[in-house]
Amino acid sequence: MVLYATFCRGFSRPNSSHRRIAGNPLRMVLADFFSTSIVTRNDENQVLDPLIVCGPSGVGKGTIIAKFMEEMGGRDQFGFTVSHTTRQPREGEVNGVHYHFVDIEDMKQQIQQGAFLEFAEVHGNFYGTSLQSLRDVQDQGKRCLLDIDVEGVRSVKNIASEMLLEPKYLFIAPPSFDALKERLVGRGTETPESLSRRTANAKAELEYGTPQNFDSIVVNNDLDVACQDFAEAVRKMYDL
Numbered sequence: 617m618v619l620y621a622t623f624c625r626g627f628s629r630p631n632s633s634h635r636r637i638a639g640n641p642l643r644m645v646l647a648d649f650f651s652t653s654i655v656t657r658n659d660e661n662q663v664l665d666p667l668i669v670c671g672p673s674g675v676g677k678g679t680i681i682a683k684f685m686e687e688m689g690g691r692d693q694f695g696f697t698v699s700h701t702t703r704q705p706r707e708g709e710v711n712g713v714h715y716h717f718v719d720i721e722d723m724k725q726q727i728q729q730g731a732f733l734e735f736a737e738v739h740g741n742f743y744g745t746s747l748q749s750l751r752d753v754q755d756q757g758k759r760c761l762l763d764i765d766v767e768g769v770r771s772v773k774n775i776a777s778e779m780l781l782e783p784k785y786l787f788i789a790p791p792s793f794d795a796l797k798e799r800l801v802g803r804g805t806e807t808p809e810s811l812s813r814r815t816a817n818a819k820a821e822l823e824y825g826t827p828q829n830f831d832s833i834v835v836n837n838d839l840d841v842a843c844q845d846f847a848e849a850v851r852k853m854y855d856l
C-alpha cells in the first residue's frame with residue numbers, strides 16, 4: 617500500500633497531456649478516480665502499457681533488445697527503462713544508458729524511500745526499476761521496455777493490477793542449458809563464482825518461463841531469427 621501510494625504520487629501529473637487516461641471503461645474510471653497517470657496514451661491514441669522482457673542471465677536479452685530498438689524501429693514506440701544496479705559496470709557500459717550504477721547504500725536508501733517499482737537482490741547485487749525511469753519514458757509518449765529478472769516479474773505481477781497497469785510479459789529462452797552456459801562463458805564477464813551462481817539461478821528461471829506466466833516466449837537460437845520473432849511477438853501483443 618505504501619508502494620502504491622508512492623507510485624500514485626510519483627505519477628500524478630494533473631496538467632500533463634498524457635493524463636488522457638484510457639483502456640477499458642472500468643480502467644478509465646478507476647484511473648481518473650485515483651488521479652494517476654500510470655495508464656497513458658500516446659499521440660496516436662494508443663495505450664502505453666509497459667513491455668516486460670525476462671530471461672536468464674546470458675540468454676541474449678540485452679543483445680535482442682538493442683537490435684530491436686536500434687535496427688528494427690523499436691525506438692519509435694518503446695523507450696528503454698534504465699534499471700539501477702549495484703554491480704560494477706562492464707566494459708562499454710555507460711552510466712544512465714545501460715544502467716544507473718549506484719553504490720549499495722544509496723540503493724538501499726532509495727528503496728526505503730519507495731523510489732522503485734520493483735527491485736531484487738540477484739547474484740549478490742541489487743537491481744531495480746525506479747518510478748522515475750518509468751516517468752522518463754512515459755514523458756516521451758513511449759511505452760516502457762523493462763528488462764528484469766524473474767523476481768522482478770513476480771513483483772510487478774503482484775502489484776500491477778493495483779496500479780491499473782496491464783504490462784505484456786515476454787520471456788526469452790535459450791535453445792538449451794548448455795548453450796546458455798556457453799554464452800555466459802563466451803561473454804567473458806563472469807568469474808567462476810558468478811558463473812556458477814548465474815547458471816544455478818537459471819534453472820529455476822527457466823522453469824518459470826512458461827506460457828502460463830508469459831504472453832509470449834521467444835527462443836534465442838539464431839540471433840537474427842530470434843530478433844524477427846521478438847519483433848513479431850511485440851507486434852501481436854500490442855496489435856501494432
Ligand SMILES: Nc1ncnc2c1ncn2[C@@H]1O[C@H](COP(=O)(O)OP(=O)(O)OP(=O)(O)O)[C@@H](O)[C@H]1O
Binds near residue numbers: 671674678803836
Ligand atoms: N543467438 C545467439 N547466439 C550466440 N550468442 C549469442 C546469441 N544471443 C546473444 N549471444 C551472446 O551471448 C552473450 C550474452 O548476451 P547478453 O549479454 O545480451 O545476455 P543478457 O540476457 O542480456 O544477460 P544479462 O541478464 O546477464 O545482462 C553475449 O556475449 C551475446 O553476444
